[in-house]
Amino acid sequence: MERYNDMPKGLRKWKYPFIFFMALPAMAGFAVWYVMVNINAILMAFADQNTGELSFVNFQRLWGDVASGASEILPALRNTLYFFALGTVVMPVVVYLLAYFFYKKLPGAKVFRVILFVPSIVSGIVIVTLFTNLVSPAGPISWVIYKITGNPLTDYLHRDGSSIWVILFYSFWFGFTGNLLIFMGTFNRLPESVIESAKLDGANAFQELWFVITPMAWSTLSTIVILSLTGIFTASGPILLFTNGAYDTFTISFWIFLRTKDNAMYNYPAAVGLAFTVLGLPIVFLVWKLMNKAHSEVEY
Amino acid sequence: MIQKKFSVGKTVVFVAMAAVCASYILLMLWAFLSSLKGSVEFIGDKVGLPRHWLFSNYAKAWRTLRAGGKGVPTMIFNALWYSCGVIVVSTASTVCFAYVMARFKFPGAKVINVVNIFVMMVPILGSLPSLMRIVLGLGLYDSPLFLLTSVSGMGGGLIIYRTAFRNVPWEFAEAAYIDGAGHFRTFLTVMLPQIVPIIVALSITSLIGVWNDYTTPILFLPSYQNMASGLYVYQIENARTLDTPLLFAGCLMCAAPMLAIFAFGQKYMMEINLSGGLKG
Known part of the structure; x- marks a missing residue:
């Protein structure tokens, strides 16, 4: 780290002006696009859409909607929890195990790695468009099934109850990419000597993964889980492209996205967002705490 | 026995990954072949090769696809x-x-x-x-x-x-x-x-x-x-x-630049990603 005395005397007086100018755009951007946006979001959540008066009217409306069960909020919450389970439990674990097999030189790992990267290169709109056509009753899979059984494929994507599962399946099937490389990067830097000595002590593959590699890679795993969790709360996912929220497929973040896109009544969505942020925060910290408790950090 | 178990695990993962990767490739291949069909032909035949390879669909998409x-x-x-x-x-x-x-x-x-x-x-x-x-x-x-x-x-x-x-x-x-x-x-x-x-x-x-x-x-x-x-x-x-073939042509035109960047730079991108993993 640079120290004040490391620079010539003439430059010392310019240190703080330099820092100021270098930091100014970032700090201004942060002040407007994070601080101001979020303070405004809180104010909007408490402001009556019609009068502008500060009140709890938006939260009362939310409570009424949830209690009556008539609005889209409850199904949206349920679907958000599905994505929560997929994004923070299923995917990180599956991808972590996959990265381990790749690290252990699975045949074809290099080719798989490149192909698995493709869905993150191609826009979601492209993959969803192709996938939707593929699984539609008029699509090629249905055509093959029809030739074999005489019945076309049921339109699971456009049906209450099954639609969200099709979207979850899509998210799983095309979601192996990103964290795979991060896990592999971490595994590649683990000290070989530690893993070798575990092998010499007779550790099997499971013991090697769980007792030797996982403690060393734990901070990566917990960071990925936390960031995935944060993403689930804020990303609206592919629902816009698949169903636009029809067939009971709303999530909380997509519901907010759609309300922001389609009308100028922003205060209620802001209140819904704030309420679920307050509910979500303990979950984030709980997961963080649990992750920290499960394995203590190992220095290597 | 332990080694055998791991081999079984490796085989299962290999087969699963092969299936996933094959599905990605087939999806893109199907989209490409479908993009070369006429719209009427596509409705009647979803899986076959194009009767006439209409590469002109890409020029047509360039001219007529509007949003x-x-x-x-x-x-x-x-x-x-x-x-x-x-x-x-x-x-x-x-x-x-x-x-x-x-x-x-x-x-x-x-x-x-x-x-x-x-x-x-x-x-x-x-x-x-x-x-x-x-x-x-x-x-x-x-x-x-x-x-x-x-x-x-x-x-x-x-x-x-x-x-x-x-x-x-x-x-x-x-x-x-x-x-x-x-x-x-x-x-x-x-x-x-x-x-x-x-x-x-x-x-x-x-x-x-x-x-x-x-x-x-x-x-x-x-x-x-x-x-x-x-x-x-x-x-x-x-x-x-x-017009689905036209739409697929548009989709592939959207994907092509990034796929090209990936094709030329994938080794570099992979290395950057692999070396950029978080420290454990």
Whole structure:
């Protein structure tokens, strides 16, 4: 780290002006696009859409909607929890195990790695468009099934109850990419000597993964889980492209996205967002705490 | 026995991965073959090879595929200026900030680090309506000036660039100071060039993300649809008369530039990603 005395005397007086100018755009951007946006979001959540008066009217409306069960909020919450389970439990674990097999030189790992990267290169709109056509009753899979059984494929994507599962399946099937490389990067830097000595002590593959590699890679795993969790709360996912929220497929973040896109009544969505942020925060910290408790950090 | 179990595990994973990868390849291949069919032929035959290989569908898509009144050339132009603009604005602001965070001690630096972690960790859900109102209020809605929302200095980029600057020996800067360079010249001509490979790698990753982003143009830039959002709008506007081979041609035209970048740079991108993993 640079120290004040490391620079010539003439430059010392310019240190703080330099820092100021270098930091100014970032700090201004942060002040407007994070601080101001979020303070405004809180104010909007408490402001009556019609009068502008500060009140709890938006939260009362939310409570009424949830209690009556008539609005889209409850199904949206349920679907958000599905994505929560997929994004923070299923995917990180599956991808972590996959990265381990790749690290252990699975045949074809290099080719798989490149192909698995493709869905993150191609826009979601492209993959969803192709996938939707593929699984539609008029699509090629249905055509093959029809030739074999005489019945076309049921339109699971456009049906209450099954639609969200099709979207979850899509998210799983095309979601192996990103964290795979991060896990592999971490595994590649683990000290070989530690893993070798575990092998010499007779550790099997499971013991090697769980007792030797996982403690060393734990901070990566917990960071990925936390960031995935944060993403689930804020990303609206592919629902816009698949169903636009029809067939009971709303999530909380997509519901907010759609309300922001389609009308100028922003205060209620802001209140819904704030309420679920307050509910979500303990979950984030709980997961963080649990992750920290499960394995203590190992220095290597 | 243990070795055998692991071999069984390896076989299962191999078969599963082969199935997943085959499905990706077949999906793209099917889309390509379908994009070469006539629309009537596609309706009658979903899996066969095209009777006539209509490569002209791509020229037709270039000419006739329109979203919100804008054609493909305009959508590509919009995608280019928006992607490049976002990358230049966000990278410039983040790199400058990361340099002083990495190399200068100043009051508040530690607080900024804590705030940065907080910003990355804590999801704030209700900010989208608020962002929309502020963007409307500042006159940035549906305007190229919307790029100003990309001015940032926090998040993962700050951490990566700060680490990169910390890894550059400070002796480089000291030598520049001794040679009479000021702070700005030392930064621009000595320190910044040292991290150009990391800037390029992150910019390519960002380029792919921004090029493929469809929600931002749909929400904030309705008159400036890019290829990704344009394909969505095209499907909405032509829901009843959708020419699927033409749509697939458009989809592949949207995917082609990023696939080309990936094809040429995948080894480099993979290495950057693999070496950039978080320390355990």
